[in-house]
Amino acid sequence: MKYIFDFDDVLFHNTAQFKKHMYSCLEKAGVPHGRPEEHYKEMRGNIFLPKKYISGLLIREKIDKKAEDVYREMLSKTKNFLNIELLKTVKKLGKNNCYLITQGDKKFHQDKIKKSGVAPLFREVVIVPERKKIAIERICRKHKNEEVIFIDDRQKFFDELDLKKCPNLKTILYTGQNLESYFQYLSTT
Ligand SMILES: [Mg+2]
Structure with a gap:
C-alpha cells in the first residue's frame, strides 16, 4: 500500500x-x-x-x-507546527511507501518543507502550482498493483480526479482523525 x-x-x-x-x-x-x-x-x-x-x-x-x-x-x-502524531504514523509506514504532494507557490512550499525537516520521511515531495491530479495519476500508474491512499483536507482535490485513470486509489478527507487504526484496518481487509 x-x-x-x-x-x-x-x-x-x-x-x-x-x-x-x-x-x-x-x-x-x-x-x-x-x-x-x-x-x-x-x-x-x-x-x-x-x-x-x-x-x-x-x-x-x-x-x-x-x-x-x-x-x-x-x-x-x-517545526513547531508539525502534526507530530501523524508524522509518527508516516515514520511507521516507511519512506518507501509515502509521498508528499502539496499545492501552492513553489518557493514558499520548498522553504516551508525544508525548514520543517520532513522531506527525508518521503519517497518523493511534489509541489504543484494548482492541481494535484496529474501527480496523483502518475503515482497510481506507477503502483498499479497496489492500493494508493490519498489523504487531503480539501475535497476539491478529490473532485478534480479522473477515477477511471486511478482505479487503485482511495481518498481520505482529513479532519484530524486518527489514521493509523484506519490504515491497519485497510491493510487487513
Ligand atoms: Mg491542505
Whole structure:
C-alpha cells in the first residue's frame, strides 16, 4: 500500500497554528493588530505569495523593515507546527511507501518543507502550482498493483480526479482523525 499526504492542514497545522504565528511576526514587526489578517483575506487567491503579502503590508503601514527578514523569522519556527502524531504514523509506514504532494507557490512550499525537516520521511515531495491530479495519476500508474491512499483536507482535490485513470486509489478527507487504526484496518481487509 502507498500513501500520499498533503502538507497544509494535514502534516502541518497551517490554519490553526502557523497562520496565527505569521500574523504575530508581522505585529512584532510593527503592523497593527488585526491588519495582517485583514490583508490576508483581501489578497487570498488560489496561490498565497508570502513575500508579496509581507511587503504589501510593510509598505501600507509605512514600516521600514525588509520583507525578507520578516519572512525568515516567520519560517524559523516551522517545526513547531508539525502534526507530530501523524508524522509518527508516516515514520511507521516507511519512506518507501509515502509521498508528499502539496499545492501552492513553489518557493514558499520548498522553504516551508525544508525548514520543517520532513522531506527525508518521503519517497518523493511534489509541489504543484494548482492541481494535484496529474501527480496523483502518475503515482497510481506507477503502483498499479497496489492500493494508493490519498489523504487531503480539501475535497476539491478529490473532485478534480479522473477515477477511471486511478482505479487503485482511495481518498481520505482529513479532519484530524486518527489514521493509523484506519490504515491497519485497510491493510487487513
Ligand atoms: Mg491542505
